[in-house]
Amino acid sequence: MRRALTVFRPVEAYADALSPRTHAFAAAVSFCVFVGTIGFGFVPVTREIETSGYSTGDLQEATTRSEVDTILRAFEPVFDSVVLLSVLDYLFIVAGFVLFFSLHSLVMKRLAFDDRLVLVPKVGMVLTVCSRLLDSLENLWVILIYSNPDSYPTALIALMNATQSAKWLVVAVEYPTLGLGIVLVFLVRFTSLFDSKNNQR
Template sequence: MRRPNAVFRPVERYADAVSPRTHGVVALVSFCTFVGVIALGFVPVTRRIETSGYSTSELQDATTRTEVDTILLALEPVVDSVMLLSALDYLFVLAGLFLFFSLHSLALNTLEGHAKLALVPKVGMVVTVFSRLFDSLENLWVVLIYTNPDDYATILIDLMNASETVKWALVGVEYPTLGLAIVLALVVRFTSLFDGHSVRLR
C-alpha cells in the first residue's frame, strides 16, 4: 500500500479502488467513447454548425459583445446543433476524465515502490481534474450565452475567455504528463521482467 498523502489521497484512493484489470476495461471503454464522440459526434455536428459561416470555437474566442452577438445571430438557424454539440462536449469531458484517470492508475500501480516516479501519474491525475473542470466551465458559459442571446450578462464573455485560456494551459501539461507516466510505467515493467528473467537464468 502507498503511504497516504493529503494532496494526492483522492487520486491514490481511485487508483486503489479497483484492480488493474478493471482500470484497463474502463480505459478501453472510455477510449472508444472518447474517439466515438469525436468521429461520430463532433465532426458531423461541427460541419452542420459551420454552414452558418461560424463555429462554436469562434464564439469561444470572441472577446466583445458585438462579436458574440454577430456570431449568435448567425448560429440561430443551427442552434439545435449547437445545443447537441454542448451535450457531446460534456460526454467528451467525462470520457476523457475516466480515460486519463484509468491510464494514470495503471501507471501508478506499475510504479508502486518508486515513490519519485509515482509522482508523475499522481500529478497527471490532479491536472486532469482541473483541465476537465475548466473545460466544463467554458462549455457552461457558452451554454448560458447562446440560450439567452438577447439578455446574457457581458461578464460571461470574460469568464468564457478566461476558462478557455486556463483549459488550454492545463491541456498543455495534461497530455505530456500522461505520455511520460506511460513511458515510465513501461520502462519499469520491462526492467522488472528483464531482472526476473536474469534471476531465473542464474
C-alpha cells in the same frame, strides 16, 4: 508533505478502489466513447454548425459583445446543432475523465514501488480534474451566452475567454504527463526483464 499527501489522497483512493483489470476495462470503454464522440458526434455536428459561417470555436475566441452577437445571429438556423454539441461536449468530458483516471491508475499501480516515480500519475490525475473542470465551466459559459442571446451578462465573455486559456494551459501539461507515465511503465518493465535475464545467466 502532509498537504501533498492530502491532495493526492482522493486519487490514491480511486486507484486502489478498483482492480487493474477493472481499470483496464473502464479505460477501454471510455476510450471507445471518447473516440466515438469525436468521430460520430463532434465532426458531423461541427460541419453542420460551420454552414452558418462560424464555429463554436469562433464563439469561444470572441472577445467583444459585438463579435459574440454576430456569431449568435448566424447560429440561429443551426441552433439545435449548437445545443447538441454542448451535450456532446459534456459526454466527451466524462469519457475523458474516466479514460485518463483509469490509465493513470494503471500507471500508479505499476510505479507504486518508487515514491518519486509514482508522483507522475498522481500529478496527472490532479491535472485531469483541473482540465475537465475548466472544460465544464467553459461549456457552461457558452451555454449561458447562447441560451440568453439578448440579455446575457457581458462578464460571461471574459469568463469564457479566461477559462478557455486556463484550460489549454493545463491540457498542455496534462497530456505529456500521461505520456511520461506510460513511458516510465515501459522502461520499468524493460529494465526488470533485462535484470531478470542477467540474473538467470
